[in-house]
Amino acid sequence: MTAGPVVLAATAERVPDTDWSAASVKSLQLGGGEAYTASLRYRGTKVADIENDGRGGTPIVHWKRGNAATDHRAVWAEWVSAYNELNKQDEWFEPEYFAIVSLIDEYEIAKQLRRDxxxxxxxxxxxxxxxxxxxxxxxxxxxxxxxxxxxxxxxxxxxxxxxxxxxxxx
Known part of the structure; x- marks a missing residue:
């Protein structure tokens, strides 16, 4: 991990570093929640797809195949752990959930801010x-x-x- 923690530009959320980001977010409001898909990026390179069906629960992360996927999973697990240390209020739920949601929020809010x-x-x-x-x-x-x-x-x-x-x- 690079030196951190840092604050994301749009949401002002504290994160361990800016190595991880979400992109290509597509969402749909449903009666019970929000369904979405996104790509998870490590240092700008897509390493996984994220999906949430909008019925509750933690998003599913589909890692790309290959030797690098194992390394990315380990680095992601470290980042999620560090994120939860910075954001104690979020750790009661699935540890990965709020980390993913914070990256998606950053992407969507920054996109809207650029437009506005x-x-x-x-x-x-x-x-x-x-x-x-x-x-x-x-x-x-x-x-x-x-x-x-x-x-x-x-x-x-x-x-x-x-x-x-x-x-x-x-």
Whole structure:
């Protein structure tokens, strides 16, 4: 593992490092939950497919075949253990579940933030937690415009804004 822990850019979730990520997330809301598929990536390379049928339970990880799969499983198990040490509130459930969900949340929220920041400035009100509250506000304008940022700062209701890549503190 690389040096850590670090904070993910979009969700501000603490993770051991940024070696692991989710990508290609496809989801569907069902009556009993959310079904999804995604790819699990290690240092940018797809090493497994993840699926959850939306009926509860831990997502299933289908590792790619070959000698590297065994190594990836061992490194993933270490990462999940380190993730649970950082996020004690999540360890009561299946250890892998919240680690996977945090990576999927990061992917989906970052994707939405990138889309929204083309026309708006995403902002978080004081004390808000994106993963807990699940939402942010939008202000028409561009984060590159210093007058907009100064106007947001002057109102005093917001403590962070998305600059297109990271949450910036006011």
């Amino acid at each position: 920041s083309k026309r708006f400035i995403p902002v978080l009100v004081k004390g808000a937690n994106l993963r807990r509250d699940g939402q942010y506000a939008l202000i028409r304008g561009r984060a590159e415009d210093p007058r907009m940022i100064e106007a947001i700062r002057a109102k005093g209701e917001v403590d962070r804004y998305w600059d297109g890549e990271n949450w910036m503190t006011l």
